[in-house]
Each structure stands twice: as structure tokens, then as C-alpha cells.
Amino acid sequence: MRSNFRTSGQSDDEPTITEAARRAQILQHAIDVVADLGYAGASLNRIAEHAGISKGLISYHFAGKSDLLKAIVQEVYRRGIGFLYERAEAGEPATAGAALKSYLEGHLAFIGxxxxxxxxxxxxxxxxxxxxGRLVYNNAWDAESYxxxxxxxxxxQASGEFREFDPRVMAISVRRVIDGFTxxxxxxxxxDxxxxxxxxxxxxDHATTPRERS
Amino acid sequence: MRSNFRTSGQSDDEPTITEAARRAQILQHAIDVVADLGYAGASLNRIAEHAGISKGLISYHFAGKSDLLKAIVQEVYRRGIGFLYERAEAGEPATAGAALKSYLEGHLAFIGxxxxxxxxxxxxxxxxxxxxGRLVYNNAWDAESYxxxxxxxxxxQASGEFREFDPRVMAISVRRVIDGFTxxxxxxxxxDxxxxxxxxxxxxDHATTPRERS
DNA sequence: TACAGTTCTGACCATGCGGTCAAATTTTCG
DNA sequence: CGAAAATTTGACCGCATGGTCAGAACTGTA
Known part of the structure; x- marks a missing residue:
């Protein structure tokens, strides 16, 4: 019997077709239930019911509830990266302003x-x-995304295209506005x-560039 | 025996000294527990333990858990309004830019x-x-704060002090940045x-004003 | 077909939850 | 003081939770 204590990440041989499909299915239903009922409403029972499977099956494919929830985060990130990667194939933006514009448009399009x-x-x-009781995705974690x-x-700022401001505060603000769009x-x-x-x-654009035109 | 089904809002005679003090105490401990352990970790048992009282006493002073949680929101809002009111006594800002500055400084100071x-x-x-399963404080609710x-x-915008932008999007962005400060x-x-x-x-300031100086 | 590995179910468990209540305690006041 | 009212406790209830597990069902293969 295979270990049902698989931690996502290390590859223990390779997952079966069934295993991969089942994991994906459970993940998708978990996403739906969390989106509909919120974190507190997303019990294993409800996820299983929503997926039309027994609760024990979730435990067979995931080490525990927190493992499942972390897999949700990982999976959506994977999708997001794929989405942004396809978009970015058009080429690198030439200026910092264009890069910021591209960043905003890409992220907001994905959320939309x-x-x-x-x-x-x-x-x-x-x-x-x-x-x-500590948040798993804490400040140190989301600081990475800045x-x-x-x-x-x-x-x-180095090229003089942007005015002087604290890049950290600006990054936090951008992320907050993007997340708020959700x-x-x-x-x-x-x-719209x-x-x-x-x-x-x-x-x-206005927030980052100087008022006087260069 | 007095009704323990008091809904905050309508005044049923006047609350006892004990009642008011106890409610305030429970409220404060509830705030602490929610702040420390998060929403999911804030059970009535834990709040009672933190306050050094029995769980039944919370039920005596509050109609239920959601009544208690709503009272937290109301109480902190009350404190915030008081804080901002004292600050505003210095006088009304003359321009829209000054009003926005005052709004930001006031709210961020309170959060700080x-x-x-x-x-x-x-x-x-x-x-x-x-x-x-619907959020009690939904989009319609926080739209009020905009x-x-x-x-x-x-x-x-009417006075020409601000550039043309969608006031709703700007308001959402401001609120998101303020809340993120928390x-x-x-x-x-x-x-700092x-x-x-x-x-x-x-x-x-840069985001709202036109690039060319008037 | 037979068997071994896997996938899956449904019953079960201990725990903690929000809420209730009779009884004990304290306070109020005639 | 003493009775009535207000306050407080602690045991209890039904329920949902995350998790476990023996065994049934399925699948591939020799």
C-alpha cells in the first residue's frame, strides 16, 4: 500500500493517473467551496459532499486539511504564473512605467x-x-511578493523616470489595490x-512620476 | 429577572452600572482574543477564559456570538469617530487636497x-x-464608507483642483491602502x-492632482 | 482466473463548538 | 433583616468538526 502521507513537493515515484486526476478534482471543489462559503464554512464534509465523494478520500489524497488549503494556494499561484507568462511573451517592457503598467494590467486581468x-x-x-495560532502566510511571506x-x-528611480518615494510603501499600496480588486x-x-x-x-502612473515633465 | 435578549440599539430602560461595566470588559477581552487568535480562534470559551469569567456570563450579556462580534465593530467605530472628531476640532480643511490629507492622516493615526x-x-x-452564509459586512456595507x-x-474635481478620475475607484484604493496599514x-x-x-x-496627492501645475 | 496493489467508502472517535438552564451567589432596597 | 432582583457559575445538550480505519470495490497484470 502506498503511503497516504504524501507531502506535496517531494516526488515519491510518480503519481498515478487516478491520483493526479483525483487530487485536481478535490482541489477544484475545495476552491469552489472556499469561494462560496468562506474559510470557516469550508469543512472537509462540505468539500466532499460538493465533490460527490466520501470525506475519507480527501484524507487519502491529502495529509490533512491544512495540506489541502496550502495546495489551493500553490495551485492558483501556478495558474497565475502561467497566465502572466503567456501574456509576457509579447516582449519585455522598455521603461519602468511600462513595466508597472504591464504588471497592473496582467494581475488585474488574471483576477478579472x-x-x-x-x-x-x-x-x-x-x-x-x-x-x-500564527498566520501561515504572514507578513514575511507576502513581503516576498513585493x-x-x-x-x-x-x-x-535610478533612471529618473520616477519621482522619489519609498518603494516599499508604494509596493504595499499597489498590492493592496490589486488584491482589493478581487x-x-x-x-x-x-x-467593467x-x-x-x-x-x-x-x-x-500619476503616483510614481514627478509632476513636472522631464 | 431582566431579559437577557437585549439587542443593542433599542434602550430598554437603562443598563445597570454592573451591566455596562461587564459588557465593556467582555468586549475588550473579545477584541484581544480576536486580535491574537484570529476570527476562527476566538471561541466563547477562550474569550471567557481570557476574561476570567464563565462562558454563560457572556450569553447573559450578549444575545449570541454574532451579537458580541457586531458589538466589537460598533465599539471600535465609536472610538474611531471620537478620535477623528477630536482631531477635527482644529478646523475644516480649505481645499479638497487638504481634506484628503486630513482624512489620510487621521485614519492612519488612529490605526497606528x-x-x-x-x-x-x-x-x-x-x-x-x-x-x-452571506457576509454580514458585504460590499454594499463598505460602499457606505466610500x-x-x-x-x-x-x-x-468640480473646482479643478483634482484631475479627472473615477471617484469610486480612487475611494476604493484609498480605503484599501488605509486598511492595509493595519x-x-x-x-x-x-x-514608523x-x-x-x-x-x-x-x-x-500625486495620484489625484494633474501633472501640469495650475 | 487469481492475486496484489490501489482506490474508496461509511462507520466511528475524541474534541470543541455555541447555546441553555437550574441553582448558587451577590446586590439592591423596603 | 429579609425578600426580590440581578448576576454568575458550572454542568449539560446537540451538533459539526478533522481525523482514523477495517474492509469493500476496483484495476491491472501474470
Missing amino acids: SHAREVGAVVEVVRNLRDAE GELMRIFEAG FQVMGFPDI VAAFTAEVVALF | SHAREVGAVVEVVRNLRDAE GELMRIFEAG FQVMGFPDI VAAFTAEVVALF
């Missing part, structure tokens, strides 16, 4: 077309705690994604 | 000095759901509140 997945991730990230933005800002889309599914994106791009 | 309370409120607002900001923006303060208690505030004020 994958609101439920991203909503589920936000739910998990904001609520999942370890046994000692890296790409901060590099854009520092490059723009709630807008979930709350108002008919929202393109119009919202254009507004946000203009907002941060 | 009451991070735990605000953190608890955010936790409740983001998680509390009714029996049907009102004051949108009035500032519309006034600034997590920064909770994650890094030694953060004044410096962060100055950066945010500059960010939205």
Missing part, C-alpha cells in the same frame, strides 16, 4: 478572469494558522474590468 | 495607535456571516507611522 480562485486564495491566506514591484520602482469582482461580477484597470493604471 | 482594535474589526468584518471620500473627490502595524509594531503616513499622503 479568475475571481473565484483568487478569492479562495485570499480567504486561505488571511485565515490559515498553524497549531500555535520584490518584483520594488525592483521596478528602484529601476525607475473583492470588487466577487461582489459585482458585472464590473477594463475601465477599472485603466483607472488603476492612471492612478499609479 | 489602535492597531489591535482595528485588526479585530477587520477580522470580524471579513469573516462574519449570517445563517445563509461616501466621505467620494464627496472630497467630487468637490476637488496589517503593517500588526506585523511590524515598530513601524509618521513616515508611512507621509508617503501615503504624497502618493495620493
Whole structure:
């Protein structure tokens, strides 16, 4: 019998077709339930019921609930990276301003077309705690996501394209506005994604560039 | 025996000294527990234990858990309004830009000095759901908080002080950045509140005003 | 077909939850 | 003081939770 204590990450031989398909199915239903019922409402029983399987089967494919929830985060990130990668194939932006614009448009487009997945991730990230009560995805963790933005800002400031500001505060602000878009889309599914994106791009274009034209 | 089914709001005679004090005590401990352990970790048992009282006593003073959590939100709002009111006594800002600056400085100062309370409120607002699974503090609810900001923006645009932008998107962005400050303060208690505030004020000053000087 | 490995179920477990309540305690006040 | 009212406790209830497990069902293969 194979170990049912598989931790995602290390490859123990290779997963069966069944195993991979079942994991994907469970993951998708878990995403749906978290998006619909929120973190607190997403019990293993409800996920199993939603997927039409028994609860024990989830335990067979995932080491525990927190393992499943972490897999949600990992999976949606994987999708997001794929989405942004395809978009980026058009070529590298030439200026820091173009890079910021591309960053915003890419992320907002992904959220606009994958609101439920991203909503589920936000739910998990904001609520999942370890046994000692500490947030698993803490400040140190999301500080990592500021890296790409901060590099854009520092490059723009070095070239004189951007005004002087604290790149960390600006990065935090950009991430907050992007993440907030998730709630807008979930709350108002008919929202005009393109119009919202254009507004946000203009907002941060003005926020980052000096008032006097160079 | 007095009804223990008091709903906050309608005054049923007047509360006893004991009642008011006990309610305040329970509320404060509830805030602490939610801030420390998060929404999911804040059970009535833990709150009672933290307060050094029996769980039944909470039920005596509050109609239920959701009543208690809603009271947290109400109480912290009350404190926030008081804080901002005292600050505003210095006089009304003359321009829309000054009003926005004052709004940001006031809200960030309150968060900087009451991070735990605000953190608890955010936790409740983001998680509390009714029996049907719908968020109690939904999009329609927090849209109310955009009102004051949108009035500032519309006034600034009417006078030509602000550039043309969607006041709703700008209001959402401002609120998102302000709320995000809560997590920064909770994650890094030694953060320089004044410096962060100055950066945010500059960010939205640039974001709202036209590039060409009038 | 027979058998070994796997996938899957459904019953079960201990725990913690929100909530209730009779009884004990404390306070109020005539 | 003494009775009535307010306050508080601690035991208890039904329920949902995450997790476990023996065994049934399925699958591939020799």
C-alpha cells in the first residue's frame, strides 16, 4: 500500500493517473467551496459532499486539511504564473512605467478572469494558522511578493523616470489595490474590468512620476 | 429577572452600572482574543477564559456570538469617530487636497495607535456571516464608507483642483491602502507611522492632482 | 482466473463548538 | 433583616468538526 502521507513537493515515484486526476478534482471543489462559503464554512464534509465523494478520500489524497488549503494556494499561484507568462511573451517592457503598467494590467486581468480562485486564495491566506495560532502566510511571506514591484520602482528611480518615494510603501499600496480588486469582482461580477484597470493604471502612473515633465 | 435578549440599539430602560461595566470588559477581552487568535480562534470559551469569567456570563450579556462580534465593530467605530472628531476640532480643511490629507492622516493615526482594535474589526468584518452564509459586512456595507471620500473627490474635481478620475475607484484604493496599514502595524509594531503616513499622503496627492501645475 | 496493489467508502472517535438552564451567589432596597 | 432582583457559575445538550480505519470495490497484470 502506498503511503497516504504524501507531502506535496517531494516526488515519491510518480503519481498515478487516478491520483493526479483525483487530487485536481478535490482541489477544484475545495476552491469552489472556499469561494462560496468562506474559510470557516469550508469543512472537509462540505468539500466532499460538493465533490460527490466520501470525506475519507480527501484524507487519502491529502495529509490533512491544512495540506489541502496550502495546495489551493500553490495551485492558483501556478495558474497565475502561467497566465502572466503567456501574456509576457509579447516582449519585455522598455521603461519602468511600462513595466508597472504591464504588471497592473496582467494581475488585474488574471483576477478579472479568475475571481473565484483568487478569492479562495485570499480567504486561505488571511485565515490559515498553524497549531500555535500564527498566520501561515504572514507578513514575511507576502513581503516576498513585493520584490518584483520594488525592483521596478528602484529601476525607475535610478533612471529618473520616477519621482522619489519609498518603494516599499508604494509596493504595499499597489498590492493592496490589486488584491482589493478581487473583492470588487466577487461582489459585482458585472464590473467593467477594463475601465477599472485603466483607472488603476492612471492612478499609479500619476503616483510614481514627478509632476513636472522631464 | 431582566431579559437577557437585549439587542443593542433599542434602550430598554437603562443598563445597570454592573451591566455596562461587564459588557465593556467582555468586549475588550473579545477584541484581544480576536486580535491574537484570529476570527476562527476566538471561541466563547477562550474569550471567557481570557476574561476570567464563565462562558454563560457572556450569553447573559450578549444575545449570541454574532451579537458580541457586531458589538466589537460598533465599539471600535465609536472610538474611531471620537478620535477623528477630536482631531477635527482644529478646523475644516480649505481645499479638497487638504481634506484628503486630513482624512489620510487621521485614519492612519488612529490605526497606528489602535492597531489591535482595528485588526479585530477587520477580522470580524471579513469573516462574519449570517445563517445563509452571506457576509454580514458585504460590499454594499463598505460602499457606505466610500461616501466621505467620494464627496472630497467630487468637490476637488468640480473646482479643478483634482484631475479627472473615477471617484469610486480612487475611494476604493484609498480605503484599501488605509486598511492595509493595519496589517503593517500588526506585523511590524515598530513601524514608523509618521513616515508611512507621509508617503501615503504624497502618493495620493500625486495620484489625484494633474501633472501640469495650475 | 487469481492475486496484489490501489482506490474508496461509511462507520466511528475524541474534541470543541455555541447555546441553555437550574441553582448558587451577590446586590439592591423596603 | 429579609425578600426580590440581578448576576454568575458550572454542568449539560446537540451538533459539526478533522481525523482514523477495517474492509469493500476496483484495476491491472501474470
